[in-house]
Amino acid sequence: MKKTKWNLLCVALGGVMLLSAAGCSVQNSDNVVTTAAPTEATTKAADSQGTEKQDPKEKRQLVFWDKSEYVEGYNTLMKAKVDAYGAEHNVEVNYVIVPAADMKQKLMAAIEAGNAPDLIVGDDTLVGQFVSMNQIADCADVFADVDFTDNAKILGTFNGKEFLVPLAFTAPGMYLRMDKWQETGMEIPQTWEELKAGAKVINDPANGFYGMGFAMGASGGGDAEGFCRTIILDWGGVPVDESGKVTINSPETLEALKFIAGLYEEGLIPPDGITGDDGWNNSAYLAGTVGVICNSGSVVSSMKTENPELLEKTQIIAYPAGPTGTAYTLGGANVFGVFETGKNTETAKEFIKYYFSDLDNYNNMIEAMGAMWQPVVNGVDDTEFWKDPVNAGWLANSKNTYKTYYPAPSDERATVSFSNQLCVKTVQKIVVNKMDPQEALNQLEAELNKIYK
The missing domain is CATH 3.40.190.10 (Periplasmic binding protein-like II)
Known part of the structure; x- marks a missing residue:
């Protein structure tokens, strides 16, 4: 059995720039933030970049529930990406920020009412529990499209299938x-x-x-x-x-x-x-x-x-x-959960692929979290940020962390017992x-x- 070894790190004073997106308003708590319908200017800008113009009558919907983060800049950055996606793909997105402690209860109520969201971000144990309730879609097509690390692929596999789409490791x-x-x-x-x-x-x-x-x-x-x-x-x-x-x-x-x-x-x-x-x-x-x-x-x-x-x-x-x-050292990750019972499952998957298609933006978001998160995709950790001794230990630990329910099998029983x-x-x-x-x-x-x- 492998033991986690982590050299002691002296924490030095440094700065983290929380990147903000101009013009993005983010409401905290469980308020709904709805992306504005694409304006004529944004539509023209999208067309000029080669985006296929769609008939406004064909506008799609996406309901995205994201958990509020301790680092406030995260939700601002995600909201900016949601806005860009909505404008480029003619999708009206309801971006909802939910306190982590309230997410499970609100999801249960929404499912009971037959009004589940299309996409959520939560920790892997929470989302895994909804896999066991037959609410989450198999995302093998998303995994095939994104270059996830081997460790991320292991974490994303549940009941032998790729249900949990990793967003970031959260090593302690x-x-x-x-x-x-x-x-x-x-x-x-x-x-x-x-x-x-x-x-x-x-x-x-x-x-x-x-x-x-x-x-x-x-x-x-x-x-x-x-x-x-x-x-x-x-x-x-x-x-x-x-x-x-x-x-x-x-x-x-x-x-x-x-x-x-x-x-x-x-x-x-x-x-x-x-x-x-x-x-x-x-x-x-x-x-x-x-x-x-x-x-x-x-x-x-x-x-x-x-x-x-x-x-x-x-x-x-x-x-x-x-x-x-x-x-x-037990840890986990924040993951995307695509609701199979939502009304816009394929749109949710499309957004995830869109999100990971811009690795510069992904890296900016990860670094904005100030080592609270560690990357789940290849090719973004060889940066000055992760070479900084203040941050290097978190990255190393993310690669040597056991699942929170270790050594139990990765299935619905494990997530239910842990989340309870x-x-x-x-x-x-x-x-x-x-x-x-x-x-x-x-x-x-x-x-x-x-x-x-």
Whole structure:
């Protein structure tokens, strides 16, 4: 079994230019942003570039639900590409920005009403769950048209078919407040126990500072569930094995759950962390109230623009190992999901191909995310941006990241069990409900067996 090894990276101060598209208005939350119908000027411009002019009566529609990103510039850039596509192909596009935590619920309601969107962007576990509901179209034709990396092709394959069209990897990293850690006199932690020991030294709740900042809210995102499963694997537990057998109820998993719960019970994490969502740890770290978090490159991007002094005090370190000596890194990707039950499935596929036909634009969007995203297509990572030591580790990690439900088979059972955040809810039972850890583990096993049997 391959272990993820990541050299320690000192985070240096640098700038990320968030590219904006002039004239594009992007509304946040779940507001609808509709591209304007092509004007006479844009139609003429399209014609001059050789685009076939279509009869306005034949104007097509596309409903695109995109999740809101922590880096605001992303939605502006995607909106600009949507506008360009609409103008060039005589398509009226409803571009809807939905908070990630609300996406699943809104999609379920839309499907129930028989009004599913044509295209969405979500994380791979969320979109995979809708594959299992027979909502997502097979996109083998899109994969044949786009030069995806081998790793991206593996991630996009679900139930043996190419359903999940990769947009970008979202490799995680661990952020450590080095100015605080130096007070411990310890070396960079190599194990979770060493990290906990150092966190106890710097923990100072009376002055509003906590040693750790790990969120544990079952909010719909995947950060907390990924954290729990990382610890379980590091302790030698296996939630579901490669054959699809539920194997979570073991002494190793029990000790892992006790370790996670202990971080909250011992006051090393702010009290509201037990219900914190995926943005909670970002905010806590940027506010300077916690000493270590696990997150993507989004926090680096924010520090560069909002708090460069904090960035100078931060170091990205490798994930520590558990008692087994293994350090897993679980991650995933944002993917396009084309709804087979939508009204404009082929138009949605056409837009994806159009989007990836301009690799300069794709690279600009990836770099605008400030290492929060890593590329999924060949030919765009040999740039000065990815050679920068601040960013290089994120790229390397994206090429060595395990799927969030490893080592379970990549199928609907895996995505349902992960997106239901069963491990997170188990920790909450122990911490909030004061349930006996073994009893909580027994219930976790039973819930997984409902899905897998």
